[in-house]
Each structure stands twice: as structure tokens, then as C-alpha cells.
Amino acid sequence: MPVFLDRLPYNGELPASFDTVGRQFYAGLGYAPDDEPAAELCRQLADTHEIIFYTDHWNMRLAGLFPKDGGEVALFAFWETAGLLLHNQLAFDLLLKDAAERGFQTVRGPLHFSPYFRYRLRLGAVPSWRQFNREPVNPPYYPGLLEQLGFRPALAFESRRLCAADVPQVYEQRPVVQQQLTGSLFEFIALTPAVWQALEDEIFELVQQVFSQNPAYRPVGKAQFRLLYNEAHAEGLCPYTSVLLRHRASGQLVAFSLCQPNYHELGRAVSAHPVFARDYPLLTNCTLLARTVGVHPAFQGQGLQALLAAYAMQEFREYYEDVIFCLVRAENLALSFTKGLPVEVAHYALYERSVL
Missing domain, CATH: 3.40.630.30 (Gcn5-related N-acetyltransferase (GNAT))
Known part of the structure; x- marks a missing residue:
């Protein structure tokens, strides 16, 4: 079955499906990411970043953040997915192609513009506390899916109770x-x-x-x-x-x-x-x-x-x-x-x- 993705350069508004895609994969998990002012972040940082969304409006969404002052590292952000490998391969291939055309050597994420905002994936079993305020949380298949797409951990973090x-x-x-x-x-x-x-x-x-x-x-x-x-x-x-x-x-x-x-x-x-x-x-x-x-x-x-x-x-x-x-x-x-x-x-x- 063919997969069709939209490549949507940011035009002052998030894709209409942005919130729907972001919430649905957490149903039944007992935890979900705390809301973040994504629309305001993109509005404020569009002057310094080229922002491109990749989405099928149902099974996945992804954003590429490309600093306009260049450098070696582009970012991926706002990534949520049902875990379908083909959809993610197509989306990340488009992002990597955009990064290469702009001279970036590495793609890093998930990182929403800056460590001040949401970034990182949680690994392994769900801890006893399930979730604390502004803790990075995600469906358990996210890390393995990223590794299938060629990504590797660059920085490691811990929370200790x-x-x-x-x-x-x-x-x-x-x-x-x-x-x-x-x-x-x-x-x-x-x-x-x-x-x-x-x-x-x-x-x-x-x-x-x-x-x-x-x-x-x-x-x-x-x-x-x-x-x-x-x-x-x-x-x-x-x-x-x-x-x-x-x-x-x-x-x-x-x-x-x-x-x-x-x-x-x-x-x-x-x-x-x-x-x-x-x-x-x-x-x-x-x-x-x-x-x-x-x-x-x-x-x-x-x-x-x-x-x-x-x-x-x-x-x-x-x-x-x-x-x-x-x-x-x-x-x-x-x-x-x-x-x-x-x-x-x-x-x-x-x-x-x-x-x-």
C-alpha cells in the first residue's frame, strides 16, 4: 500500500493535524507528554530556524529544524508516531535530504529548538513514579525505532529516586x-x-x-x-x-x-x-x-x-x-x-x- 507524506514548510501555523497526531499514541499508557507551547515556539523561532513538517496527518508527524546561521547540526523535533517503519523511513529520508541540501552533517533529536524545552527519549521500563512534571516520556517502541533508522544515543541522562x-x-x-x-x-x-x-x-x-x-x-x-x-x-x-x-x-x-x-x-x-x-x-x-x-x-x-x-x-x-x-x-x-x-x-x- 503506497504511503503519502506531506512536506510542509512552516508558514506561520502548525499543520491542522498537529495536536491529533501528538496525542493519540498515548491512549492507555498512563502517561503522556506535558503540553508545550509549540505554536508560540515556532512563531518566535521562525526568524532563526527554517522549520519543515513531514506528516501523513494520522500515523506520524515530524519536524526538521534547520538553523539559518548554518553549522553542522540540524534537529528533529515534535516527533510522534504509531511506529510504522515505512512511514518513518520516508519522513526521515526527506528530513535528511533537506539537511544535506543545507550543508548540515548531523541530525540530532528529539530536541525542540533548545534544551530549555522538551527533548530526549525515556528508555526501558516505566519507572514506579510513571511520570513527573515535564519528564520526557514516549511510547516504549520509540528508541528501538530510531535505532532501526540509523540513530544512536549521543548523550545519556538519568533520574534517580x-x-x-x-x-x-x-x-x-x-x-x-x-x-x-x-x-x-x-x-x-x-x-x-x-x-x-x-x-x-x-x-x-x-x-x-x-x-x-x-x-x-x-x-x-x-x-x-x-x-x-x-x-x-x-x-x-x-x-x-x-x-x-x-x-x-x-x-x-x-x-x-x-x-x-x-x-x-x-x-x-x-x-x-x-x-x-x-x-x-x-x-x-x-x-x-x-x-x-x-x-x-x-x-x-x-x-x-x-x-x-x-x-x-x-x-x-x-x-x-x-x-x-x-x-x-x-x-x-x-x-x-x-x-x-x-x-x-x-x-x-x-x-x-x-x-x-
Whole structure:
């Protein structure tokens, strides 16, 4: 049976079938990707990226993102599929052909323009928590299908869950670090919505500096950053464990830890973002998500990640039963915090293949 795909250069609107194709493959799985402002992302980034959609409007969709300033790497994104190999071969062949004609050497994904937004695939069995907020999730056949299409993992990531029964071991093994919170060279600023509003520009600059160390990083402007990271986002953060570090001598923000409860069990509508004060009391399972932790490159290697963790541990046992250290690069030293402790691990990968 012949397969017909449309190749649709972006013209200011997503394909009419975009949302339908994106949702249907998750029916019955018990998890689905959190919604993302795809239309607004494409609208804002069309000036810097050529965007082409490939779809049959039912069994699969795929987008090629081609940076207009060139380079070696093009991206694939917004990929959802019923798993039919032929459809995906045809779609990726078209994308690879477009990439080659524009001089790109490698295609990497899934990556929605930047690591600020959705990227990576989850690998292996579904973990006990099933899904946390903004976790990459996908039907289990996605990684194998990509490998059949010639893609291989380029970067590996892990999430590690430390169960409630094992949390006391952390306190036994980390007393020295906790003692360092007193008399530190750094000021600890609890990250509340008011603090976010007052320091938003400084936070944006610090996050840019930290994420620039990521091999998959592509810079974004303030408008794209604010699509997800804004006062509304700050309202969902845990005010007891989320913190900024300011270097007392220079006055510079040098590190941050963004933590929040796992609100996913509440199933709240996307239009109503989580608010800690409102939603935390509704949770039956109080799991802390250690979501985004970063240290300015000039201050790395000075034990700041351990200080951030020690700060969170001060209030942890009063409010949470367990913790998930979310989406950490597999070789990141931050994972040493759970070394020697029994943890449940979920794996993820970003994929790539040569254009030729």
C-alpha cells in the first residue's frame, strides 16, 4: 500500500493535524507528554530556524529544524508516531535530504529548538513514579525505532529516586556539608515568586552561563526563556528547598537549585499552572523533584552543588517522603550525591546520526 507524506514548510501555523497526531499514541499508557507551547515556539523561532513538517496527518508527524546561521547540526523535533517503519523511513529520508541540501552533517533529536524545552527519549521500563512534571516520556517502541533508522544515543541522562526509608542515610553521610551552611562565603536566597520577579534578569543571565556548558545547548532569547521560566513557574517551586546562591564578596549570583513537588498526580489542566501554596496540601504522595541545579562555570569545583543539596535537606524531612534527582547527565558529578545509596534509576538519551 503506497504511503503519502506531506512536506510542509512552516508558514506561520502548525499543520491542522498537529495536536491529533501528538496525542493519540498515548491512549492507555498512563502517561503522556506535558503540553508545550509549540505554536508560540515556532512563531518566535521562525526568524532563526527554517522549520519543515513531514506528516501523513494520522500515523506520524515530524519536524526538521534547520538553523539559518548554518553549522553542522540540524534537529528533529515534535516527533510522534504509531511506529510504522515505512512511514518513518520516508519522513526521515526527506528530513535528511533537506539537511544535506543545507550543508548540515548531523541530525540530532528529539530536541525542540533548545534544551530549555522538551527533548530526549525515556528508555526501558516505566519507572514506579510513571511520570513527573515535564519528564520526557514516549511510547516504549520509540528508541528501538530510531535505532532501526540509523540513530544512536549521543548523550545519556538519568533520574534517580531515593526512597523515604533510605533518606536518613543521606543525613548520616553528609553532616560536614551541612555544617558548612553556617558562615558560608555565599548568601542563600530562598527562591520565592517575589524574589524571582526582583532578580529575573540576573537569573536569566546565570542560567544562560550554566546551560552554555551543555553540549546540546543553543542559546535562546529572553522571550523564549519566559515561555516556561517566569513568575508562574516560580509559584510552583518549593519555597523551602529552592534557592539562589550569591557570592558575598562580588555580589554575583553563582548557583541555583529549582525544586518542586511532583504535582503530576493532580492532573491539573495546563492552563492552571501549579501553585505550591494551593496544590502541595492536595498531594497524597509528597515527592520532591530536584529539577534544575546549576553552578556558574567560574565557581564550579568549589562544592557548591553539595551546599545546594545540604540547604534543601534542612527542610526535606518535614515536607517530603522521597526525592527524584531529575534528568542529570550520566557523567555529571552531581550524581555522586547518591553514590552508595539504593536508588531507582530511569534512563534517557538524545539521539543523532550522520546525514550521509
